[in-house]
Amino acid sequence: MTEQNIYELGLDKNAANHAPLTPLSFIERAAVVYPEHIALIHGERRQSWAQTWQRCCRLASALRRHGIGRGHTVSVMGANTPELFEAHFGVPMTGAVLNALNIRLDAKAIAFILQHAETRVLLTDREFSATIKAALALLPNKPLVIDIDDPLYTGGELLGEMDYDAFLQQGDDAPQPFEVSDEWQAIALNYTSGTTGNPKGVVYHHRGAYLNAVSNVLCWGMPAKPVYLWTLPMFHCNGWCFPWTLAAVVGTSVCLRQVRDEAIFTAIRTHHVTHFCGAPVVLNLLVNADPQLRAGITHTVQAMTAGAAPPAAVIAGMERMNFHVTHVYGLTETYGPSVVCAPQPHWQDLDVRSRAEMTARQGVRAPMLEELMVADPQTLVPVPKDGRTMGEVFMRGNLVMKGYLKNLKTTQESFAGGWFHSGDLAVWHEDGYIEIKDRSKDIIISGGENISSIEVESVLFRHPLILEAAVVACPDDKWGEVPCAFVSLKKPDSLSREELLAYCREELAGFKIPKKIVFGPIEKTSTGKVQKYLLRERAIAAD
Numbered sequence: 217m218t219e220q221n222i223y224e225l226g227l228d229k230n231a232a233n234h235a236p237l238t239p240l241s242f243i244e245r246a247a248v249v250y251p252e253h254i255a256l257i258h259g260e261r262r263q264s265w266a267q268t269w270q271r272c273c274r275l276a277s278a279l280r281r282h283g284i285g286r287g288h289t290v291s292v293m294g295a296n297t298p299e300l301f302e303a304h305f306g307v308p309m310t311g312a313v314l315n316a317l318n319i320r321l322d323a324k325a326i327a328f329i330l331q332h333a334e335t336r337v338l339l340t341d342r343e344f345s346a347t348i349k350a351a352l353a354l355l356p357n358k359p360l361v362i363d364i365d366d367p368l369y370t371g372g373e374l375l376g377e378m379d380y381d382a383f384l385q386q387g388d389d390a391p392q393p394f395e396v397s398d399e400w401q402a403i404a405l406n407y408t409s410g411t412t413g414n415p416k417g418v419v420y421h422h423r424g425a426y427l428n429a430v431s432n433v434l435c436w437g438m439p440a441k442p443v444y445l446w447t448l449p450m451f452h453c454n455g456w457c458f459p460w461t462l463a464a465v466v467g468t469s470v471c472l473r474q475v476r477d478e479a480i481f482t483a484i485r486t487h488h489v490t491h492f493c494g495a496p497v498v499l500n501l502l503v504n505a506d507p508q509l510r511a512g513i514t515h516t517v518q519a520m521t522a523g524a525a526p527p528a529a530v531i532a533g534m535e536r537m538n539f540h541v542t543h544v545y546g547l548t549e550t551y552g553p554s555v556v557c558a559p560q561p562h563w564q565d566l567d568v569r570s571r572a573e574m575t576a577r578q579g580v581r582a583p584m585l586e587e588l589m590v591a592d593p594q595t596l597v598p599v600p601k602d603g604r605t606m607g608e609v610f611m612r613g614n615l616v617m618k619g620y621l622k623n624l625k626t627t628q629e630s631f632a633g634g635w636f637h638s639g640d641l642a643v644w645h646e647d648g649y650i651e652i653k654d655r656s657k658d659i660i661i662s663g664g665e666n667i668s669s670i671e672v673e674s675v676l677f678r679h680p681l682i683l684e685a686a687v688v689a690c691p692d693d694k695w696g697e698v699p700c701a702f703v704s705l706k707k708p709d710s711l712s713r714e715e716l717l718a719y720c721r722e723e724l725a726g727f728k729i730p731k732k733i734v735f736g737p738i739e740k741t742s743t744g745k746v747q748k749y750l751l752r753e754r755a756i757a758a759d
Contacts, residue, residue, distance in 0.1 A: 588609070688752045
């Protein structure tokens with residue numbers, strides 16, 4: 217006879233004690249509790265949380281009147297403007313899925329995504345009209361096109377049936393019901409870069425979006441009502457889930473169309489910005505900017521960075537400017553940040569450079585990620601925590617995607633063994649912190665020795681004359697592969713090849729020293745990631 221569990225007798229889930237998790241609840245609360253608090257700043261425009269909630273409801277209502285509902289896709293080709301922020305709430309309020317498009321993709325890639333996602337409605341900013349016009353020409357079935365006619369941008373053309381504000385007028389002012397019957401329901405669709413083929417569509421669910429929005433608050437120790445500057449693209453992992461985070465903490469979003477050093481410092485000074493996110497390339501931009509640009513900024517600014525391993529020299533430079541850096545790590549498949557380099561009290565006793573080196577590690581699992589490990593990719597046996605043995609990074613829990621849209625085989629491969637396979641190679645330190653050494657495809661195997669491109673890049677970044685550096689494998693008849701370094705200098709011709717090699721000999725083992733050095737600009741994606749597949753092609757052609 218089965219023993220009765222007294223805690224389950226008549227204690228069932230019901231409407232009074234259970235609700236599916238959805239980040240849509242955050243904006244409703246913000247609008248009700250703090251209706252007059254400023255939610256969005258865009259140029260001279262100021263928009264309260266009550267107004268933002270009303271506009272999101274209108275968007276949802278207008279979409280419904282055009283037949284949009286659960287299981288449909290609404291795509292947005294937009295800059296960091298209020299329209300894209302509002303779409304993070306208005307679109308899923310209908311049950312539909314938000315697909316924020318990477319604005320740097322070409323027309324062919326955009327056309328593939330729109331067709332693959334079966335997009336019903338497309339919101340598009342004038343700035344990207346040339347790309348969208350070409351993409352639409354490639355589609356057999358075109359979506360309803362709505363223009364984002366931002367007055368802060370000059371140029372481009374209007375392609376749609378109407379503009380965004382006219383579309384909102386087709387909606388109702390009344391609050392829109394947004395009951396989510398199942399928190400596993402899809403909320404967003406984000407496509408990977410597709411550097412080795414067509415992009416893959418990563419599907420997020422309401423539960424994961426809710427939990428990562430809260431995880432961001434806990435990772436960063438965010439207070440209520442922060443002022444957040446949008447330097448990170450909102451299309452990138454839904455802005456690392458920060459549109460939903462900012463609704464949870466009733467923050468103020470300062471929109472920024474273009475990431476420029478002067479614009480960033482001006483916004484920080486003018487609006488007393490407290491927080492911003494960005495790839496290490498953005499931090500590097502600020503560290504190397506004219507010091508006069510940050511005149512008048514006397515408060516501490518919190519910066520969250522991810523997307524590539526930030527060089528310790530860049531973290532130290534930010535700290536000297538009174539910008540406190542929090543390093544996080546994740547992938548599109550994990551809602552953006554799912555690992556955080558949580559600071560330890562004793563790190564404050566270290567000098568700036570040593571503390572920066574600790575902060576440059578990827579860290580430990582974020583509060584809402586269930587498990588994180590570094591393990592053998594074949595056996596899934598965890599590697600020893602010795603800081604030397606390399607393995608692959610694995611995650612599992614609520615901050616992992618539903619899977620890849622229309623791609624069951626790759627989804628199953630990514631989840632083999634009950635873990636998400638990141639493809640990133642790392643070591644596990646004794647204190648439990650992981651440190652990425654490379655993407656599996658970026659490890660350089662030279663004469664049987666494994667060379668971490670990140671390690672070599674870190675050494676190069678420490679040189680005072682170097683602005684940016686990237687290291688890739690280059691085929692070699694004798695060694696199989698050798699390191700090729702791409703170097704961008706702060707001042708042209710300030711460092712010779714011979715001088716750089718002499719510096720490397722002081723800092724690196726002989727087999728790790730770059731055998732080829734190419735001076736000049738370094739190709740990057742719109743989110744600041746170095747496009748190493750392009751550099752590998754250039755490395756082969758380099759002398």
